[in-house]
Amino acid sequence: xxxxxxxxxxxxxxxxxxxxxxxxxxxxxxxxxxxxxxxxxxxxxxxxxxxxxxxxxxxxxxxxxxxxxxxxxxxxxxxxxxxxxxxxxxxxxxxxxxxxxxxxxxxxxxxxxxxxxxxxxxxxxxxxxxxxxxxxxxxxxxxxxxxxxxxxxxxxxxxxxxxxxxxxxxxxxxxxxxxxxxxxxxxxxxxxxxxxxxxxxxxxxxxxxxxxxxxxxxxxxxxxxxxxxxxxxxxxxxxxxxxxxxxxxxxxxxxxxxxxxxxxxxxxxxxxxxxxxxxxxxxxxxxxxxxxxxxxxxxxxx
Amino acid sequence: xxxxxxxxxxxxxxxxxxxxxxxxxxxxxxxxxxxxxxxxxxxxxxxxxxxxxxxxxxxxxxxxxxxxxxxxxxxxxxxxxxxxxxxxxxxxxxxxxxxxxxxxxxxxxxxxxxxxxxxxxxxxxxxxxxxxxxxxxxxxxxxxxxxxxxxxxxxxxxxxxxxxxxxxxxxxxxxxxxxxxxxxxxxxxxxxxxxxxxxxxxxxxxxxxxxxxxxxxxxxxxxxxxxxxxxxxxxxxxxxxxxxxxxxxxxxxxxxxxxxxxxxxxxxxxxxxxxxxxxxxxxxxxxxxxxxxxxxxxxxxxxxxxxxxxxxxxxxxxxxxxxxxxxxxxxxxxxxxxxxxxxxxxxxxxxxxxxxxxxxxxxxxxxxxxxxxxxxxxxxxxxxxxxxxxxxxxxxxxxxxxxxxxxxxxxxxxx
Numbered sequence: 001x002x003x004x005x006x007x008x009x010x011x012x013x014x015x016x017x018x019x020x021x022x023x024x025x026x027x028x029x030x031x032x033x034x035x036x037x038x039x040x041x042x043x044x045x046x047x048x049x050x051x052x053x054x055x056x057x058x059x060x061x062x063x064x065x066x067x068x069x070x071x072x073x074x075x076x077x078x079x080x081x082x083x084x085x086x087x088x089x090x091x092x093x094x095x096x097x098x099x100x101x102x103x104x105x106x107x108x109x110x111x112x113x114x115x116x117x118x119x120x121x122x123x124x125x126x127x128x129x130x131x132x133x134x135x136x137x138x139x140x141x142x143x144x145x146x147x148x149x150x151x152x153x154x155x156x157x158x159x160x161x162x163x164x165x166x167x168x169x170x171x172x173x174x175x176x177x178x179x180x181x182x183x184x185x186x187x188x189x190x191x192x193x194x195x196x197x198x199x200x201x202x203x204x205x206x207x208x209x210x211x212x213x214x215x216x217x218x219x220x221x222x223x224x225x226x227x228x229x230x231x232x233x234x235x236x237x238x239x240x241x242x243x244x245x246x247x248x249x250x251x252x253x254x255x256x257x258x259x260x261x262x263x264x265x266x267x268x269x270x271x272x273x274x275x276x277x278x279x280x281x282x283x284x285x286x287x288x289x290x291x292x293x294x295x296x297x298x299x300x301x302x
Numbered sequence: 303x304x305x306x307x308x309x310x311x312x313x314x315x316x317x318x319x320x321x322x323x324x325x326x327x328x329x330x331x332x333x334x335x336x337x338x339x340x341x342x343x344x345x346x347x348x349x350x351x352x353x354x355x356x357x358x359x360x361x362x363x364x365x366x367x368x369x370x371x372x373x374x375x376x377x378x379x380x381x382x383x384x385x386x387x388x389x390x391x392x393x394x395x396x397x398x399x400x401x402x403x404x405x406x407x408x409x410x411x412x413x414x415x416x417x418x419x420x421x422x423x424x425x426x427x428x429x430x431x432x433x434x435x436x437x438x439x440x441x442x443x444x445x446x447x448x449x450x451x452x453x454x455x456x457x458x459x460x461x462x463x464x465x466x467x468x469x470x471x472x473x474x475x476x477x478x479x480x481x482x483x484x485x486x487x488x489x490x491x492x493x494x495x496x497x498x499x500x501x502x503x504x505x506x507x508x509x510x511x512x513x514x515x516x517x518x519x520x521x522x523x524x525x526x527x528x529x530x531x532x533x534x535x536x537x538x539x540x541x542x543x544x545x546x547x548x549x550x551x552x553x554x555x556x557x558x559x560x561x562x563x564x565x566x567x568x569x570x571x572x573x574x575x576x577x578x579x580x581x582x583x584x585x586x587x588x589x590x591x592x593x594x595x596x597x598x599x600x601x602x603x604x605x606x607x608x609x610x611x612x613x614x615x616x617x618x619x620x621x622x623x624x625x626x627x628x629x630x631x632x633x634x635x636x637x638x639x640x641x642x643x644x645x646x647x648x649x650x651x652x653x654x655x656x657x658x659x660x661x662x663x664x665x666x667x668x669x670x671x672x673x674x675x676x677x678x679x680x681x682x683x684x685x686x687x688x689x690x691x692x693x694x695x696x697x698x699x700x701x702x703x704x705x706x707x708x709x710x711x712x713x714x715x716x717x
Contacts, residue, residue: 043404044378044379045378045381045382045404045406132544132547133544133552133555133556133559133561150544152543152544152546152547154547155492155543155544155545155546155547155548156546156697157693157697157699240493241371241493241494242493243492243493243494243547243689243690243693244492244493244546244547244693244697245493245690245693245694245697245699246493246690257686260375260378260379261374261375261682261683261686262680262682262683263378263400263404263682
C-alpha cells in the first residue's frame, strides 16, 4: 500500500510526463544531435554516405582559428558596450518618465515604439539612416558641422560595428526603461517625502531609495539583454552581412556562415556548441551576481 | 430520418472527395525559386509564368522570390524539405561544382538535343555544364560592362570612350580636375559576390586566369594589376569611397543620379539608366565592353544564371516544360530589353536589337571572353575569404601583394 505522499508523487510524475516528453523532443534531442554532429565531418546536406567521426578535430580547429577568436572578441565588445549603454540610457529615460510633466503618457508610448518594431524593420531603417548618399545620419552630422562630408558608415571597418551597435541600442534600451519604470512606480512617495524632510540630497535619495528598488528588475533586464546581444544575428544579416573586412562578423553570423554557406554542419555545430558554452558562462556569472545581491538585500532587511 | 441524413451526408462526402480528386489529377503544382532583381523583375517573371500557365492549364507554378544574397542558402536548405521543396530553382554560374558534389540538381543532358545546344552561346551553356553533366538551361546571359556618361565626357573634352583601364583612370582624373563630378568612378565593392565579379572582370581584362597548373593562384601579375588599379583609383579619389559598401543597385542609383562618370555593372542597367522615369542621365548613357590593359583588349566575367530541376522534385517533367518555356527564344526575345537572349540567332531579330544597338555591340565582344570565377565545390568559402582579403586591401589595411598572398594561402587550405 502506497502512502499518500508516494501516491501524490506518482501522480505528479504522470501529470508531468507529457510535458517532459515534449521538452525532451524540443530541447534535449536537437541539442544532443548537435553535440554528436560536432564530433563528425557531416555536411549540411549529405552526399550519400554517413558522416565520419572525427573526434575533437572540429573543436581543435575552432579554438586555433584566428577568425573565430576575432569574432569572439568582437561579440564580447558588442555585448558589453551595447548592454552597458542600454542600461544607462534605459535608467535615465525611466527616471525622466517617472517625473510628472505635461505629455508624459504620450512620451511613454513613443519610447516603447522602437522596442515594438520588428528587428528586420529596425535594421532596414538604420541601413537607410546610414546610407552614404542620402542617409539622415550624414545629413544631421553635416548640418551640425560635426563632419565635413558624407561618410560611408557601414562601408568602413572602423565605424560599421559601432553603427550596428547604435541600431541595437536604439531598439533595445526601451526594454530596460520599461522594467525600471514599473519598479519606480511601485516606490511610495512618502519615502521620498520623509527623506527630503530628513535633509537627504537628491543623490543620497537615489542611492538609498530609488536604486535598491530598481536593482532587481534592472539586473533581470541586463541579463536578458546580455544573452540577446551575445546571439546578435538578424540586425547584422540585414545591415552588413558581416562586412566590411569581417568587422561585423559576430559569433552567430560565423556559425551561420559555416553551417549554411559552407555547408559544414559538423564544424558549424562545434562552433555553435562553443558559443553556447560561452553564453552559459555569462549566464552563470550573472546568476551568481543576482544571488549575492538577493542574499545581501535579505540580510539588510533582517 | 436519421438514415436519410446519413445518406445525404455520405453522398455529399463522396462528391467532395471526387471533386478534390479530379482537381488534383488535373493540375500539378510546381514550386519555383527565383530572385528579386532588376533584370527580369518579379513582375516580369510573374507575367512570363502566367503566360506559361495559360498554355499549360494542367500545371500551376508557385513562385517564390528571395534576394540574390539568400538564393544559395535557400536552395541548399530546401534539400531538407525533400519532395516538398522546390522543383525549379534559379542558380548562379558559380554553384554547379558544389551542387554536383552534393547532388542537388538533376542531370538534364538527355533533355537538350544536340541541335538545340548548337544554337546557344557557348559561354551561356558553360554556366550550366559541370564535368560533363548539364544541370539545367542557361536563362540569364550576363556580364559586366563599362558604362559612361556621354555628357560628362564631352564636358571634359573627351571625345572617345576609354580603350584601356589606364585611360579610364586618366579620363576620370580629367573629369575630377574639371569639377564635373566629385567621384568619377563607382563600383560594387561591398563584402559580397559583387566585389568578386568586379575583380574578375579586371583580372580578365589584364589577361589573367585563376588557375595555374591546376592550382588556384591569385598572386599572378594580372590579379595584382587588377587589385592595384582598384586601390589606386580609391587613393586618387577617383572611385567613390562608398563603393566599398555598394551592391549593384547602389551603383545603378549613383550613376543614374549623375553622381558618376563611369560605372561597372550588368546588362540590366543599360535600359534602366536610359529610362527618364528613373534616371537623370537618360539619353547620355554610353556602354562599352569593360576594357583591358591594352587597346583592343576586353575584360568580362561570366555572370550568367541557369534554371535547374531540384534532385528531389517529383514533377521533373512539368518542371522541364516550365524551364523550356522560360528559356525559349520567343520569350527571351520578348524580354530582351531586360536581359540578353541566350540564343545566337536572336541578335539578328530587329525587334531584339532595336534601341539597344550599342549594348549588343558591346555584348558581341564581351560574351566571347567571359572569365568564369573559380570552379570549386568550396566556392562559397573561397569567395568569402577572397572578399575579405580584397576589402582589406581596399581599406588600406594590407598591401595588394600581402593580401593576395593571404588569399593564395587560404585557397590552398580549402578541403
